Amino acid sequence: MPQIQLKKIHKSFQDKRILNDMNLSIEEGEMISLLGPSGCGKTTTLKIIAGLVEPDQGDILINNQSVLNIPVEKRGAVIVFQDYLLFPHLTVEGNIEFGLKMAKVDKKIRKEKVKEMLSLMELDGQQYKYPNELSGGQRQRVALARALAVEPKVLLLDEPFSNLDLRLRETMREFVCSVQRKLKITTILVTHDKDEALMTSDKIAIMLEGEIKQYGTPLELYKKPISEEVANFFGETNYIIGKVEDGIFKSPLGNFRTTLQNTVKLKAMIRPEEIEVVSVYQETNTKGIITRSRYAGDRMYYMISLKGMEIKSISIAKEIFDVGEEVSLRIDSKNMVFYEV
């Protein structure tokens, strides 16, 4: 039984539909990402789970019980916002124990919890500082400590790394993942960064225009996107039109064995990194001419012209080919995803 279930959630603001029949199930202890472009309704979804926004229709179940009528402080879901919203006039300790004080938790237990959180978040010795005396990463860890101090069932993270510089973002991402695994707390991370979603999550829900278009493991979403819009959101693509005849996909890229039924027209999607550029002397069933070549240290970015098409490839920079050179392309049809035209 999933720990969190969103069932047929609808939400509009001033007649503008933000969430449209949204369904989502999250298992206990999972870390999932809600991934989508700005404005697609990710934050609204978190707020609905936390109880800060009411849906127009639909239900939210936590541990199989509807929480629609349960107030924010009793739902067991806390949000950590992008800008952390720490109380500037309270010390680190004051911030961390805030929720416990509101819940009238005994002082001795509060102090113990603060100590535990300071240690978990590697903030030992920082308890008497004020937020403006902390670094960005420390502020974020205080915000997390404050959220986790009340022992929520669900942790909701709204773009938690977007205010941090690139290096700190990576460190904090690892840190949050390790805390999540240690506590095994069900976590929903909102992000518009596909790499972040791929690297941190057990599952990713891709949200476009207020709907979840696909929900699955990072590997499923990247390798087997169910539609072109999901494929495009997830990275670079090549599309090739062809047809299937007697178990062969016939296309300008060559003929590839497939288990698909005969079709007059079919579109294959293949990621640039699944197209390997090799020497023209190597036998493959596709050849082309390099029209652009970019060196990126460990990788090469190529554009290859063949039969009036431009194909993108990202290859390991073992052998480097120049513009104008004829090359062979090595493609495995296992890595093609087919869509109806």
Ligand SMILES: Nc1ncnc2c1ncn2[C@@H]1O[C@H](COP(=O)(O)OP(=O)(O)OP(=O)(O)O)[C@@H](O)[C@H]1O
């Ligand atoms: N209280 C509100 N009143 C009116 N419109 C709102 C309200 N909250 C959100 N919206 C609108 O709903 C849409 C979705 O907002 P939301 O914050 O959920 O998107 P998001 O996917 O989290 O985007 P971002 O990544 O930019 O935060 C936006 O167009 C936003 O302007």
